[in-house]
Amino acid sequence: MRSFVLWSLFVLTTLYPLGCYGADALKLRYLATILGDIKETGLKKPEGVACDDQGLIVIADTENGRLVRYVLQDNTLKGGTEIKVQEVVFPVRVQLNSKGNIFVLDGQLRKVAQLTPEGAFAGYLTPQGVNPPLVVPKSFKLDGRDNVYLLDIGGERVLQLDPSGKLLSQIPFPKNYGAISDLALTSGGDVLILDSAKSTVYIAKKENPQFTPFTKGLQDYLNFATNMLTTTRSADIYLMDQDGGAIVILGPDGLFKGRQLAMGWRNGQLYYPQQMCINKNGDVVIADRGNSRVQIFENLK
Template identity: 20%
Template sequence: MKYLNTLLSLAVLTAVSIPVIVSTSLAAEPWTWRATLDGASSGQPMEMPTALHIDAERQRYYVVDSGGNRLLSFTREGGFLHTFTAEGKLQIPYDLVRDDADLIWVVEKGRNSLTSIDVKAKAVITHVLKDGERTLVPDRLEFRNGTFYVIDKATGEIALLGKDLVVKKWISCPECSTGIVDFKLTQDGIWALDQLDKKVIRFDGEGKVLKSFSVAQNVEFPVSLAIDSAGNVYVLDRHKAAIAVFDPQGGFKYAFLAKGWSRGELYFPIEIVFDPWGGLCVVEEGNGRVEVFGR
């Protein structure tokens, strides 16, 4: 009877501890390199890529090769597909989205334009964005439910524009001494990054600040952020060439990656994006590539 009790206790202990051990080990699984999107297969290396757009439906990556004045597409596995130059018309493209009507919209720094590209019709139309007298300087770009979300670099605010490109609303961070440098749309709102204050700000869908937290202790020069499915905030540090991870409340969890030129290392990274397949994609301006990490 005595042995039976001991055996039962051990069995219960094992049953309880196994899921804990398994979940702990899974959570601690490190990020590892999975694929690289580069320009080699196109016959020309990428020169200072600045943005990545993911088309989940088509299972495609689209990379903005800013220095090469072109857009490149890749398969989900990282295989090169096409180069698109808009017949040499692009001038310093910086970011892009694809809207629900299959138009490609590109932020062109060189023309200070949000340029629409209809690939089938071979039509490239530049649009200089205005809000009354003010000329916007578009920077980062997202599109959702018929609305363009554009960072105006001149103000550090996010402009919400309809498909007619009329500004409907501005989202700004009243508590930031500088402006917003990057943002990501989530189901329940917008997460934004204030570069010089080194602060993450969460807005609701209407642009009201819900919360903010400082990342200054762990980050030197934040340039981009991404949010995982658990609500953890990943902040890309351009100068440290690393990613710092914070829980949804702003508690620092860990940092990973380092400066370098070899596979799995970063040099002047500029944007991070989660893909729908569990990958964390880092656009590296300095190394002319996009590296995809997984765990």
């Protein structure tokens, strides 16, 4: 009996903290700030950021009309070179494909530009075979095969394009949506879209591709989310609460799981943040637009 009680206590004291660990999959500690490029030209309202598993960080330095490239290795930032091409005037969102090519959404031209890993312009992504043909991209994401998922607010749909831009499929927005501002892909191949106005995430399952509400009552947990992220290392969904200056974490079931960071001006705080990315170490990189900087946080979990 005595050994049973002791064994139970042992199990409880060791497993309970692990349970807590699972319940809150993101715990951030401020690591570093990027204020400018290698020449110390300051960032100006950066809205986009992308990371890869080699430590590369590409920043959309929006109001300077350029990209800035850094490498994060062993918690040390290197590089800071500028990428400026005349075909991209107002970069707002960035993604990297499996070959290191840089995809940039130009918010003014409303086009997705492709750049080589070295930063040379390689052309615009032109959707082919799309009907109706008018496409107004608001955001985009890439999958593991480098297919492009384009959030087309003009056509009220998500377009799935192959790397050359050929249409593979399209999913119309749900009825009575508010303002769709971002999309994300789950590791299972489902597509998520974020309705900022209704504080709702919709899901289109791979086997039944039409959007249905995935979350409920999120307005109790966030102010106005404009960006959404999923990663291959976790089934959690991350929403960037622009007006609240925080990251809201949802579980794979769409339920609220936690909230990290807060609004402010000091290091570690956010002011109208935009895109975020997470690298292989779990470090979180955030385009802190209102503070004209990019901040890096390490994930203690």
